Amino acid sequence: MEPFQRLTAVAVPIDLSNVDTDRVIPARFLRRDRDVPEYSRFLFHDVRFDADGGERPEFLLNQAPYRTARIVVAAENFGCGSSREAAVWALAAYGVRAVIAPSLGDIFHQNCFKNGVLPVILPADVVAGLRRQLHARPGATLTVDLQAQTVTAPDEGRHRFEVDAFRKEMLLTGRDEIGLTLGFEREVAEFEARHAREMAWAVPPRPRA
Amino acid sequence: MFEKIWARHVVAEGPGGHVLLYIDRHLLHEGTTAAFGRLAKSGRRVRRPDLSFATADHYVRTSPGSPTADAEIGAMVESLGRHTGEQRIVYFGVGDPRRGIVHVIGPEQGLTVPGITLVCGDSHTATHGAFGALAFGIGSSEVEHVMATQTLWQKKPRTMRISVDGPLVPGVGAKDVILAIIAEIGAGGGVGHAIEYAGSTIRAMSMDGRMTVCNMSIEAGARAGMIAPDETTFAYVAAGPFAPKGDAWRLALAHWTMLPSDPAAAFDREVELTASAIAPTVTWGTSPQDALPITGRVPDPAEVGDAGRRESMARALAYMGLRPGAPLDGIPVDRVFIGSCTNSRLDDLRSAARVAAGRRAVIPAWIVPGSGLIKRAAEAEGLDRVFVEAGFEWREAGCSMCVGMNGETARDGERVASTSNRNFEGRQGKGARTHLMSPAMAAAAAVTGRLTDVRTLTA
Numbered sequence: 001m002e003p004f005q006r007l008t009a010v011a012v013p014i015d016l017s018n019v020d021t022d023r024v025i026p027a028r029f030l031r032r033d034r035d036v037p038e039y040s041r042f043l044f045h046d047v048r049f050d051a052d053g054g055e056r057p058e059f060l061l062n063q064a065p066y067r068t069a070r071i072v073v074a075a076e077n078f079g080c081g082s083s084r085e086a087a088v089w090a091l092a093a094y095g096v097r098a099v100i101a102p103s104l105g106d107i108f109h110q111n112c113f114k115n116g117v118l119p120v121i122l123p124a125d126v127v128a129g130l131r132r133q134l135h136a137r138p139g140a141t142l143t144v145d146l147q148a149q150t151v152t153a154p155d156e157g158r159h160r161f162e163v164d165a166f167r168k169e170m171l172l173t174g175r176d177e178i179g180l181t182l183g184f185e186r187e188v189a190e191f192e193a194r195h196a197r198e199m200a201w202a203v204p205p206r207p208r209a
Numbered sequence: 210m211f212e213k214i215w216a217r218h219v220v221a222e223g224p225g226g227h228v229l230l231y232i233d234r235h236l237l238h239e240g241t242t243a244a245f246g247r248l249a250k251s252g253r254r255v256r257r258p259d260l261s262f263a264t265a266d267h268y269v270r271t272s273p274g275s276p277t278a279d280a281e282i283g284a285m286v287e288s289l290g291r292h293t294g295e296q297r298i299v300y301f302g303v304g305d306p307r308r309g310i311v312h313v314i315g316p317e318q319g320l321t322v323p324g325i326t327l328v329c330g331d332s333h334t335a336t337h338g339a340f341g342a343l344a345f346g347i348g349s350s351e352v353e354h355v356m357a358t359q360t361l362w363q364k365k366p367r368t369m370r371i372s373v374d375g376p377l378v379p380g381v382g383a384k385d386v387i388l389a390i391i392a393e394i395g396a397g398g399g400v401g402h403a404i405e406y407a408g409s410t411i412r413a414m415s416m417d418g419r420m421t422v423c424n425m426s427i428e429a430g431a432r433a434g435m436i437a438p439d440e441t442t443f444a445y446v447a448a449g450p451f452a453p454k455g456d457a458w459r460l461a462l463a464h465w466t467m468l469p470s471d472p473a474a475a476f477d478r479e480v481e482l483t484a485s486a487i488a489p490t491v492t493w494g495t496s497p498q499d500a501l502p503i504t505g506r507v508p509d510p511a512e513v514g515d516a517g518r519r520e521s522m523a524r525a526l527a528y529m530g531l532r533p534g535a536p537l538d539g540i541p542v543d544r545v546f547i548g549s550c551t552n553s554r555l556d557d558l559r560s561a562a563r564v565a566a567g568r569r570a571v572i573p574a575w576i577v578p579g580s581g582l583i584k585r586a587a588e589a590e591g592l593d594r595v596f597v598e599a600g601f602e603w604r605e606a607g608c609s610m611c612v613g614m615n616g617e618t619a620r621d622g623e624r625v626a627s628t629s630n631r632n633f634e635g636r637q638g639k640g641a642r643t644h645l646m647s648p649a650m651a652a653a654a655a656v657t658g659r660l661t662d663v664r665t666l667t668a
Contacts, residue, residue: 115350
């Protein structure tokens with residue numbers, strides 16, 4: 001996984017609340033291999049492109065100043081709905097490395113961490129303020145510093161955010177989580193032995209074929 | 210209850226309040242096949258194939274005789290069969306009468322039992338919480354992590370108890386209850402929480418009804434939703450072929466009866482609803498929180514103070530092709546879908562059949578049972594004949610028109626009365642307009658061609 005440390009990049013504001021992952025990537029693209037070169041086109045596909053594949057000019061990512069955005073500043077409950085990790089893959093394929101919002105869909109939130117995308121939760125008024133600045137100055141940049149846990153706005157305002165120590169470390173180092181967990185083999189084996197004594201019924205019997 | 214199950218499954222403590230949580234059950238479907246590929250590429254194997262179970266539901270077609278829409282989907286389903294075969298994982302595949310929607314067959318097979326942790330690469334995994342299990346949906350990377358380690362790094366969510374009390378009005382069921390709950394707390398109301406549903410209304414529900422409620426927890430933002438196990442739960446579980454038997458059953462039962470929350474248990478948030486205030490409910494917008502009683506009217510964005518909310522409502526109404534102030538009852542519908550992991554079980558089909566019986570569908574209406582076994586059971590009761598005689602289409606088991614990825618979608622602009630769980634833009638097909646409702650209400654829409662208060666038909 002690509003580590004995340006500090007990023008200064010153009011940010012795009014998305015004002016709509018409850019943006020679901022079906023909107024981020026429609027279901028018909030889910031079977032596509034995430035390594036195909038056109039994967040970034042699947043991002044927000046049905047609101048970004050018209051029926052003929054032409055760009056919808058009102059969609060911000062189709063406007064020159066926002067095209068190079070690598071940060072999304074969203075509204076409440078961004079990434080709600082389906083567990084599809086492809087929503088994060090599509091954002092990452094486009095180049096997005098951080099999503100800032102007052103709240104995020106729980107599964108989307110977790111999926112971000114697994115793909116080197118930093119989810120940042122800030123108070124609703126702070127996020128609304130960031131979106132206002134980004135609308136007022138299209139193409140303005142934000143700086144997200146994971147080590148310092150700060151977002152620096154176009155107006156130089158600096159906002160501190162919370163992130164779990166565990167997730168922070170994993171993102172800063174880009175460590176393979178499965179590899180880390182496999183290092184807990186002794187603990188898992190001990191747990192399984194105890195679990196097999198205390199909750200033996202939790203392993204389903206194999207019905208006779 | 211949540212705390213008890215959580216504490217029993219902590220393998221190790223990590224930094225920042227994260228724990229390594231043990232997973233008792235991992236359910237797989239053909240949409241999660243990619244994780245098998247990545248696992249193999251890293252030279253890893255499934256640690257506990259005996260705790261992993263698979264089926265094909267998302268991409269499989271539900272029209273008789275043609276399991277997949279194209280060769281690419283065929284290859285996905287085949288790949289799941291190959292991987293599960295290699296790793297010796299029980300697979301309820303195409304042709305197996307037990308095949309069905311993963312959240313229907315887990316409980317049906319007795320794989321879902323109280324007190325366990327259960328995960329699946331699907332957001333509607335909270336369904337299994339209806340049995341007093343801690344069940345939640347995970348992403349593809351987490352699927353691979355569970356395959357390799359049988360654990361997940363998790364941070365403990367906050368807890369919320371939603372109590373619903375009193376008798377339901379005739380014509381109102383579990384789907385109306387959960388839609389009313391989501392409308393009350395909002396699509397993001399449960400973010401970061403595990404919900405426990407409680408109260409006399411919930412306790413009076415069958416397991417099918419309880420599953421409908423827990424199923425849509427994610428639509429209120431909560432990854433997990435659960436209901437304390439009781440005699441209703443135990444009677445359902447006992448019938449499952451993979452449920453504990455003999456001495457194991459007795460030990461399990463002793464454990465399960467200790468699971469319910471202590472009367473003094475504290476929750477981070479409490480919400481209370483009165484059942485008698487809930488009417489047959491339908492959605493008008495593009496978020497499950499956009500739900501109102503069928504007796505209501507399409508809301509007017511102009512009456513909303515918050516600018517962001519006003520704009521999103523206006524956008525939803527434009528997509529849905531609805532006029533503010535129009536009565537919901539009477540809105541013309543083009544198509545009906547009765548099915549999905551929310552509403553495809555026997556109770557659901559029975560309640561739809563009661564409305565369909567002796568009437569005639571005036572628009573295309575599909576009935577998609579949740580599993581092959583439910584289909585058989587419904588046929589044994591004669592429900593299929595009721596539906597077919599009423600002009601409904603009786604289909605094979607699968608996710609069908611709920612997910613929009615198997616070739617079964619509504620057309621651009623079509624208005625669908627649907628028992629599924631999501632009315633998002635494009636969910637049932639590009640440009641399709643979804644109204645969520647109960648199976649009885651969907652059947653009522655089928656026979657009138659309009660959104661209809663089912664109570665006017667059954668009175």
